[in-house]
Amino acid sequence: MSKQVLDIPVLNKKLFAQMQTLAQNPLRDSSWKNFLQSGFPSVKHEEWRFTPLENSLKKIQKVSSPDFVSLSDDAEKIIASLEPIDAYRIILVNGKPISNSVKISDEISLLSLKEAQKNFPEIIKEHFGKYLTTEKETFNALNTALTNDGVFIHLKKNSQTEKPIHIISVHDNREEGIYSTSRILIVAEEGAKAHIVETHISTAEKFSLQNLGAEIIVKPNARIEYHLIQHFSLLGKSEASVIDSRQVVLEKDSFCNFTTVSMSGALIRNNLHMLFNAQNGEGHLYGLYLPSKNELIDNHSLVDHAMPNCFSNEFYKGIMTENGKGVFNGKIMVRKDAQKTNAYQNNRNLLLSDDAGLNAKPQLEIFADDVKCSHGATSGQLDEDAMFYLRARGIGEFEAKKLLTLAFAEDVLVQTKHEGLHNQIDKWIEEKLSF
Amino acid sequence: MEDSDKILDELTTTEYKYGFVSDIEQDILAKGLNEDVVRFISAKKNEPEWLLEWRLKAYRHWLTMVEPTWENVHYPKIDYQSYHYYASPKVKPQLASMDEVDPEIRKTFDKLGISLVEQMRLAGVAVDAVLDSVSVVTTFKDKLRELGIIFCSMSEAVKEHPELVKKYMGSVVPSTDNYFAALNTAVFSDGSFVYVPKGVRCPMELSTYFRINAANTGQFERTLIVADEGSYVSYLEGCTAPMRDENQLHAAVVELVAHDNSEIKYSTVQNWYPGDKDGKGGIFNFVTKRGICSGVNSKISWTQVETGSAITWKYPSVILKGDNSIGEFYSVAVTNNMQQADTGTKMIHIGKNTKSRIVSKGISAGSSQNSYRGLVRINKKATNAQNFSQCDSLLMTDHCGAHTFPYIEVNNTSAKVEHEATTSKIGEDILFYCNQRGIGNEEAVNLIVNGYCKEVFNQLPMEFAVEAQKLLAISLEGSVG
Amino acid sequence: MLEIRNLKASVEGKEILKGINLKVNAGEIHAIMGPNGSGKSTLASVLAGKQDYTVTDGEILFEGKNLLDMKIEERAHEGIFLAFQYPVEIPGVSTVNFLKTAVNETRKAKGLAPIEAKDFLATMREKMKLVEMDSKLTSRALNEGFSGGEKKRNEVFQMAMLEPKLAILDETDSGLDIDALRIVAHGVNTLRNKNNAFIVITHYQRLLDYIVPDFVHVLSDGKIVKSGTKDLAFELEEKGYDWVKEETINS
Secondary structure, three states: OOOOOOOOOOOOHHHHHHOOOOOOOOHHHHHHHHHHHHOOOOOOOHHHOOOOOHHHHHOOOEEOOOOOOOOOHHHHHHHHHOOOOOOEEEEEEOOEEOOOEEEOOOOEEEEEHHHHHHHOHHHHHHHOOOOOOOOOOHHHHHHHHHOOOOEEEEEOOOOEOOOOEEEEEEEOOOOOOEEEEEEEEEEEOOOOEEEEEEEEEEOOOOOEEEEEEEEEEEOOOOEEEEEEEEEOOEOEOOOEEEEEEEEEEEOOOOEEEEEEEEEEOOEEEEEEEEEEOOOOOEEEEEEEEOOOOOOEEEEEEEEEEOOOOOEEEEEEEEEEOOOOEEEEEEEEEEOOOOOOOEEEEEEEEEEOOOOOEEEEEEEEEEOOOOOEEEEEEEEEOOOHHHHHHHHHOOOOHHHHHHHHHHHHHHHHHHHHOOHHHHHHHHHHHHHHOOO | OHHHHHHHHHHHOOOOOOOOOOOOOEEEOOEOOOHHHHHHHHHHOOOOHHHHHHHHHHHHHHHHOOOOOOOOOOOOOOOHHHOEOOEEEOOOOOOOOHHHOOHHHHHHHHHOOOOHHHHHHHHOOEEEEEEOOEEEEEOOHHHHHHOOOEEEEHHHHHHHOHHHHHHHOOOOOOOOOOHHHHHHHHHOOOOEEEEEOOOOEOOOOEEEEEEOOOOOEOEOOEEEEEEOOOOEEEEEEEEEOOOOOOEEEEOOEEEEEEOOOOEEEEEEEEEOOOOOOOOOOEEEEEEEEEEEEOOOOOEEEEEEEEOOOOEEEEOOEEEEOOOOOEEEEEEEEEEOOOOEEEEOOEEEEOOOOOEEEEEEEEEEOOOOEEEEEEEEEEOOOOOOOEEEEEEEEEEOOOOOEEEEEEEEEEOOOOOEEEEEEEEEEOOHHHHHHHHHOOOOHHHHHHHHHHHHOHHHHOOOOHHHHHHHHHHHHHHHOOOOO | OEEEEEEEEEEOOEEEEEEEEEEEOOOOEEEEEOOOOOOHHHHHHHHHOOOOOEEEEEEEEEOOEEHHHOOHHHHHHHOEEEEOOOOOOEEEEEHHHHHHHHHHHHHHHOOOOOOOHHHHHHHHHHHHHHOOOOHHHHHOEEOOOOOHHHHHHHHHHHHHHHOOOEEEEEOOOOOOOHHHHHHHHHHHHHHOOOOOEEEEEEOOOHHHHOOOOOEEEEEEOOEEEEEEOHHHHHHHHHHOHHHHHHHHHHO
16 A cells, blocks of 8 residues: 555544544544555555646645535536536535435435435435445545535435436635535435436636545446536636545446546546446446646546446547546456456547647456456547548538547447537537647 | 366366476585675676676665565565575586587487477577576577677677677666566576677577576576667577476566667567466566667567466566567467466557557466556657557456456557457357367367467467467366366 | 157256157258247257257157267267358367368267378368358358358358268358358258258248258247148248148147
8 A cells, every 4th residue: 555645734633523424433433544544645556656646635725614605606607507407406515515405206315415314314324334445445534534414315116207316516616725525325226217417516716626425326126327527617727626436336137327527627536436236237337538738537447247147338538638638547357256247348548639648557357257358448549531531521620620529529428318418518528629 | 068177177187298307417506695696606607897796786786676566466475595596507518519418408308399409400490508597508500600690698698799798788678677687687697699780680590498407496597689780580489397396486587679670579488387286386487578679660579478387477578769660569378277477568669650569368277367467658759659459368267367457658649559358268159169060178179279379379480389389288278167 | 860759958947849759861851940939940959969958858869879968079970060050250260270170070089090181171172162162261260250151151161071971951041142042052962962861940941942851840839740741841931830830729
């Protein structure tokens, strides 16, 4: 394990002692202990080789207030424009919901985690902190130790949402160096179906860091469509950063499609883990990342086939511009008993500038023999033949590049399965790609 | 699949064919490693002062280093003091012809199936045989000398061509490069040296047969091949070791230097003793192989067929410095029983229009673990670099493992990098089809595996390809699970 | 030559063959027809010894020997050949190499020495003509990138090389255009003699215009429900399989 690269004065024992946390002992204490033991990883840590944290961590000055913070006008303005317009919305500011609950139906609950602790104590007790490991995972440990609120979604057996649930997470970075904790727990009971969209935005240009932890439990026959969108520079360059760790647990015959679109952010690190905990699960992981000027977007994923007869498909695409850095590190793990596993992984990258960089490490670790697994990774530029063809048809170079880049992104964006959202992201990509 | 289980049982107990011990009088240095041992080796070989200094510097640096642990292999801690660092046949004659070679040594080579006389006569292969540490005889030297090609033992090269050795040795793998390379630099005993002068195309395959004979000897050979402008050379390395209970240590260094418009082809067939089926004994193979395409339009191609060793840690690499240079890596790695292999390559693109190609075929059987680990790095200045990698794994049982860890680092927009990998087992439908045509499981597996490895075998010279196929058959007989 | 008695077989616990009786003599061609899912391909697979199927009852005698006791390759050595409906692809293994191995393994089982390379090549050339196979195909990896027609021709070519006593053609006509069909049929008709026999499994009567059967059997729901001469095939073509089904129910 790595050495602690630095101490962050504000993340101290006193803060931990004062915090009214969701985690109860022994989880509370063990998480804090694990955090202290692991410390923050340096680039010598294999999993953080290309994502230096030191400069970011140094800028942390203050832990976000647990009290209610009002939405800034800018935030209101952005939120009003966000797709999907027609959705059950819950808004968070620095990880804390601004309302305790959003009415959906008797069968589907959308609450703050604090409220859920009162209304669903057994479910919280059963699932909270069960899947995000805190051992040797410093950010998970710190998150679990300090979480005092967040989002809770519960879907009863065979329930179904009529329209998407939209979590809008506002990173209020009007003050420099805010550190915040955010936590999400979603439990879809047997046969339930849901479409969840989660959008992260920031309100100003200053540095902030959010540590987000999410646990998503998909019970037998349940289906989850999940779309995570990270776009911090909607109002202009923003230094907002996030370390986002998620654990999806798939039970028997369940399904999850998790799509991550990382539009902008000074530092975005996504750790998406999908665990096949029973037979016949089906999981899809799609990703699109567009690091541009001074941005680093790092997608780490682990697809863990612990049980037989499951199917997984992972497909990530990166578009690197200016001096943007992209990192893709995907691991498919097929454990000893996971026979008849079909697991696929594909990572494609476009480097559109000489200063851009890409580090990819697609990995297969296979301990069962009756499996079909493959992975592929490519890095290249826009196809010259295609460029030539378009220009020969009278399309200008700029327009041709734009067209082909959007086409490149399309494979992932079709997964949003929502026209408004799809169009909005298309528009954002066009805005972002200033060739 | 009961039948195949039976075949598996029968065949995993197949004895290591090359596990005999030669009865040759040997000069062995007492176990242990310290500065005196380094001095002893250097003195024994009448080395010049600069070489001793270089060794000592490496040794002192080695003392400050830690053994790497990042690779995906597990083995008991090595006690470096429990090895002999020098062993040579006692009679060390100056040989003018084959007839003067110690009959016991001749017999050893005969058992290995590389009768020198036969090879000289039939295959036109020049063989530099390394028995443990000292090069015993070098054939065909005269014929090569006419062309200005130097092919001799490293000790001889130090004496006869000190300027070349001094210029190139350590230029690709610095003495402090890694733990095992540093150890090798300190105690290397012998190895081969090849220099092909400008514009010369070496007319025959050059070959070295390595074999570890003495008990508890670490073999630390060092090979250096330099291809001057516009030259070509193909080099073959074969390795065997006798069967012993203890783990023997092998930490070699191979350096290749390709100047403008030259080409080096380096082929290895490695079947060091893999240990018995419970994982007892076997060679620890920690090898640093690296080539540099220093000149424009140069090419280095590594081909390896690895069926042996208890532990393999090996990444033959190419630094593509010259513009338009090409690096290739073709590999078949077979692991069975308790073997562990962590092997692959590094392709470092520095020059413009550089190309690399990686074809890796891993086959895991028994309870073995087989990992591919590779790095493709495109540096910022390497415009129009291209890489294609194909890494496939074949699993023969449900208790072995196949792992793929490719690292791709791209820092230039014009680069084109493609990596593909698959993992699967031999399909039941294919086995059924073969059976239906009258081909039994064992023969079918052979056929399928050879087909699977064909792209790599195609890179080997004919005789080597045949040997590689046989080795593969021996290593895998009936291991379909 | 072949005698199947009350053969019952199931896959994953589901019974597919529900008591098949069939006798094939040397020199005969038998056609087995039937709707999809009637058990035609299962019968072919069970004869060849595919392990996915469990024989629950009955016996199969081939030249007096119990076939069910034999391994897949032993059956092949005895002279049973299955032309696959979906021939597999084997990357890196050329058709030539594959066939040489097959021929020599069969010879080895009979205590014969491996075939001389030049004899093998001569035979190959002769048999390739039979199915109008391009010699380029034989040096390519087995079936890899072959068209549907090429794969089927390759099956008949292998049959010609291995000279089986009993050849089972499993829907060899599926996916073939009329020219390929004619070539395949020509191959079979040339190979036909008084010492060997064929079982031709097909869904359509079309193939039987080219390979004329001595007997036609209709398989339905795992049983042979009707047997007759080649006229039965025409009747089927005209009236469809429902006719047989109804007739079976009525009887």
